Every structure is written in structure tokens, then in C-alpha cells.
Amino acid sequence: MAYLVRMLYNPDNPVVQLCVKGIQKEYAGNFDQAAKLYREAWDLAADAFESFTAAHYMARIQNSVYDTLKWNLFAYQLATQVVQPDISEAFPSLCLNVAKSYEDVKQYPAAEEYYQLAERYSRHLKKDQYGNMIISGVKAGIERVKAVTSA
DSSP states (O other): OOOGGGSSSTTOOHHEEEEEEHHHHHHHOOOHHHHHHHHHHHHOSHHHHHHHHHHHGGGGGGGHHHHHHHHHHHHHHHTTOOOOOOGGGGGHHHHHHHHHHHHHTHHHHHHHHHHHHHHHHHSOOOSHHHHHHHHHHHHHHHHHHHHHHHH
């Protein structure tokens, strides 16, 4: 989710700057350039915060759903190592991404677990467009997984 950049980030951080440039390239349709910038961010990351940020964006450029899952899990695991009060704002999005990745590889029990985790973390979201988007994504994911597993 591109909106992760709006939260808890210092705009002077070089890793954040690379990710912002990458998302701009991605939105402009220049996926190769975006991928290059995300890889630079990953290579530059020096701590858990920078690493989880870069991993979050690395997940966006993977060619297989399995690699996307790997990077989304990695981003989530790195975020759990960040000691920063407002890091909780990132967890709904991270869990949503992990859940969707598990759904994409048809591991529905794991997808359900992470959708539910995202739903619990959603209490940390602001009641704004971003928060509503994440909550809607979580609800839709829960419904999709429920429909598949109850069929």
C-alpha cells in the first residue's frame, strides 16, 4: 500500500525518499525505474524501521505471488522489531498485505488469521480516507476468504 509513506516517516530519510520516488515512478507506469529505486532503498536500509519500509515496497515489485508473500511477511516481521510509538499505525496495512498474499497462494487459514489480525490492529487507524480504505480492504478480504472456505 503506497499510503504507508504518509505515516510516521521523516521525509529527510534517504530510504523514505527513495520509496517516495519509487511510488511516483510506479504510479506513472515506470515499473522498472520504481523497482530500481525500491532495491536501492532496500540496499541502503540500516535499521529495522528502514528495512521494514523498504521491504514493504519490495513486495510490490515481485514477479510471483510467493515472492510477494515472502517480502510482505518480511516487512511485517521487521516492523515488529521497530521501537517507535506510532509504528502501530503500520500494522493494519502490513497485515492486510500479508493476508492478501496468503489468499493469493490459496493458503486460506493463514489469510484468515492475518485478515483478523489486521482487523484488530485497525483500531490504531485514523478515521480518514486512508483508514477507511484499509478497513474496507480487510472486510472485503474476510468476506472473500469466508466465501471460499464455506463453499
